[in-house]
Amino acid sequence: DQQVKQNSPSLSVQEGRISILNCDYTNSMFDYFLWYKKYPAEGPTFLISISSIKDKNEDGRFTVFLNKSAKHLSLHIVPSQPGDSAVYFCAALRIQGAQKLVFGQGTRLTINP
Amino acid sequence: DTAVSQTPKYLVTQMGNDKSIKCEQNLGHDTMYWYKQDSKKFLKIMFSYNNKELIINETVPNRFSPKSPDKAHLNLHINSLELGDSAVYFCASTADRTNTEAFFGQGTRLTVV
Known part of the structure; x- marks a missing residue:
């Protein structure tokens, strides 16, 4: 009964190209x-978010797209850099009394030189 | 000057023992959390405290007891450890109970043998 799913456990992209990470809810x-x-042996760090009333949010090389009808969101990284190699977690939040993040299982992104 | 710090980073212990994991945040945040990353890599919330008051208590065995002596600290005590408790436990904090950006500690890898 996972409410947030990342169906690709891993993704490999060449440096300079676009990385697209997907998430379904x-x-x-x-x-x-x-x-x-998330880097190895570290805690997750916040990257970017999007409100459910929007369909796009951009921050530098990172853009998140939300398709509510498909219950799908994606993270685009362009251009990809070696330092982007990490595990990326998608998370969803319902603000009802208290914040409770629901995470996907993560996608390991590897940027190849 | 770590924002959210957990101790210990690694913990190996025998079944049946009682152990504690400590968490401290120096961000002045009101709300703190414990998340568990299981073997399938999903991060799942366990507890949340807001200004020392328990506000989220997911379906977690009674052997797990969080304690918040003040709003900067949220410790996790686990009694009668079982093999299935082996996981990585992450502490996190947010400015308040509805804030979207959570700051995570580096995690505590608990191994029960």
Whole structure:
């Protein structure tokens, strides 16, 4: 009954190209969607978020797209850099009394030189 | 000057023992959380405290007891450890209970043998 799913456990992209990470969700009541980046032996760090009332949010090389009808969001990284190699977690949030992030299982992104 | 710090980073212990994981945040945040990353890599919320008050308590065995002596600290005590408790536990904090950006600690890898 996972409400947030990342179906690609890993992704390999050449440096300079676009990386596209995908995420699907089942609960249409989520208010926000977030992407976190995680390096080995470190905790997740916040990367970018999008409100459920928007369909795009951009921050530098990172853009998140939200398709509510498909219950799908994606993170685009362009151009990809070696330092982007990490595990990326998609998360969803419903603000109802208390914040409770629901995470996907992560996608390991490897940027090849 | 770590924002959210957890100790210990690694913990190996025998079944049946009682252990604690400590968490401290120096961000002045009101809300703190414990998440568990299981063997399938999903990060799942366990508890949340807001200003020392328990606000989220997911379906977690009674052997797990969080304690918040003040709003900068949220410790996790686990009694009668079982093999299935082996996981990585992450502490996190947000400015308040509805804030979207969570700051995570580096994680505590618990191994029960």
